Amino acid sequence: MLVYWWILLVFVIGAAVGSFLNVAISRLPLEKSLLWPSSRCGNCLQTIRCYDNLPLLSYLRLRGRCRNCGARFSIRYFIVELATGLGFAGLFYLEVVVNIHEWPNQRGAWAVQQGFFPIEWWLGFGYHAILFSLLMVVSMCDLDCFEIPIQVTLTGAALGLLGSLFFAWPWPWTPAQAVPFNVNMLNPWQVPQAGLKAGLQPWPLWGPLPQWLAPGGNWQTGLATAIAGGLAGTFLLRAIAFLAGKGLGKEAMGLGDADLMMMAGCFLGWQPVVIAFFVSAVPGLVFGALSLTLRKGSEIPFGPSLAVGLLGTMLSWRWIGPYVQPILFWDTLLLILAPACMIFMFVLTFLLRLAQR
Ligand SMILES: [Zn+2]
Structure with a gap:
């Protein structure tokens, strides 16, 4: 039972990460800062409110439009959030729930069956989820404007070396x-x-x-x-x-x-x-x-x-x-x-x- 909650939690975290990746995908090729300014509507420049910035849900509720001026947001925002959520959940399912790498289990089969996974498995999954997120950003940038931002690949290389x-x-x-x-x-x-x-x-x-x-x-x-x-x-x-x-x-x-x-x-x-x-x-x-x-x-x-x-x-x-x-x-x-x-x-x-x- 706990396993399903883990998958749901990982999916939600993935969608939230996807929301941040969207910011990176739309700003990095333009050499803009990731942290400032906060998310705005590209049409009326109104800041998007916190409760309209929920991954997936806000897009569905507002039908992909700006609350203020009604301008349409690209479906890409929704797709990236969904794909990152599903990617995280899929990676978690394969690596942790199914354990396709056959990582050793010091906790005992029963505990793992109940969803009490070893901390090493979580760390391994997290390390791969970071790689997945980086690959998502560079793929979308490459699809969008035939460019792979060097800030992402250099940051990624540094994270890989650190890990x-x-x-x-x-x-x-x-x-x-x-x-x-x-x-x-x-x-x-x-x-x-x-x-x-x-x-x-x-x-x-x-x-x-x-x-x-x-x-x-x-x-x-x-x-x-x-x-x-x-x-x-x-x-x-x-x-x-x-x-x-x-x-x-x-x-x-x-x-x-x-x-x-x-x-x-x-x-x-x-x-x-x-x-x-x-x-x-x-x-x-x-x-x-x-x-x-x-x-x-x-x-x-x-x-x-x-x-x-x-x-x-x-x-x-x-x-x-x-x-x-x-x-x-x-x-x-x-x-x-x-x-x-x-x-x-x-x-x-x-x-x-x-x-x-
Ligand atoms: Zn607007």
């Missing part, structure tokens, strides 16, 4: 609790099984951990992993934008996408970010087709696809992780594979350019 100090792999386990196992005979190294499923920083920077980070679980490991993630995110996207730009002979991708991946890397580490880039191709094709038919423009924002790819990868890492581990921790293979992918990328875009002529 990494507390959520190092194999958090929330101590290294002694984590059970080692071998997954790859070619390049055997010991992954604590529990760490593989933690989902916050699902993997360390490298395995086996270098001497100066052993035995792991300390803030140094977390920070090193987050920095590696941020660097991997930004360099991967910048390299691809550069090569695709050379191949196509015109700008292929905004550098805001590189900042987005840098931010995500600071939260998740480098491996999920690299995999998420490839996963993003799936929502990318769907959004691309939709945007070409609906907007008739040639420019397609990539930010929302990256956000969907990142969240999907993060939530399914327990299933994806074991399959990609042999590749991602095999240094020789990576040294061959990375340049090969880069050359392939350049050739592919160059052929596209020839085909367009």
Whole structure:
């Protein structure tokens, strides 16, 4: 019974956060302050009263109009509040109620069934909810004006680095609790099984951990992993934008996408970010087709696809992780594979350019 109340509470908090995200989405691209002035009607400039500023409810009661002058507010405000509320509730349901990462439970099955979740689960969910909110803002800004505000991605990267100090792999386990196992005979190294499923920083920077980070679980490991993630995110996207730009002979991708991946890397580490880039191709094709038919423009924002790819990868890492581990921790293979992918990328875009002529 308590579980339903938690889901409702998380939904309400999400809608309230969405209300704040709306302010960020409408003000940041214009370089305005987030805190001052308070919310106003864009038409009559009248301050919106507190009781008309309730998420979701006020929009429904006033039918999306200003109480003072009757001007219509964009439906986007309502959609962002609803999507953030549902996103928070969905994330909470999957990560805490269903526990898809299989976070360890020191409280006992009965307590969890009654809705008394361990504090570590709440912290893990909260950390991911922050990432979700940041991705929501950058996606909406990218959809709205083809721009990813650097204030958001830099703040997000700082939050990710800060969190990494507390959520190092194999958090929330101590290294002694984590059970080692071998997954790859070619390049055997010991992954604590529990760490593989933690989902916050699902993997360390490298395995086996270098001497100066052993035995792991300390803030140094977390920070090193987050920095590696941020660097991997930004360099991967910048390299691809550069090569695709050379191949196509015109700008292929905004550098805001590189900042987005840098931010995500600071939260998740480098491996999920690299995999998420490839996963993003799936929502990318769907959004691309939709945007070409609906907007008739040639420019397609990539930010929302990256956000969907990142969240999907993060939530399914327990299933994806074991399959990609042999590749991602095999240094020789990576040294061959990375340049090969880069050359392939350049050739592919160059052929596209020839085909367009
Ligand atoms: Zn008004």
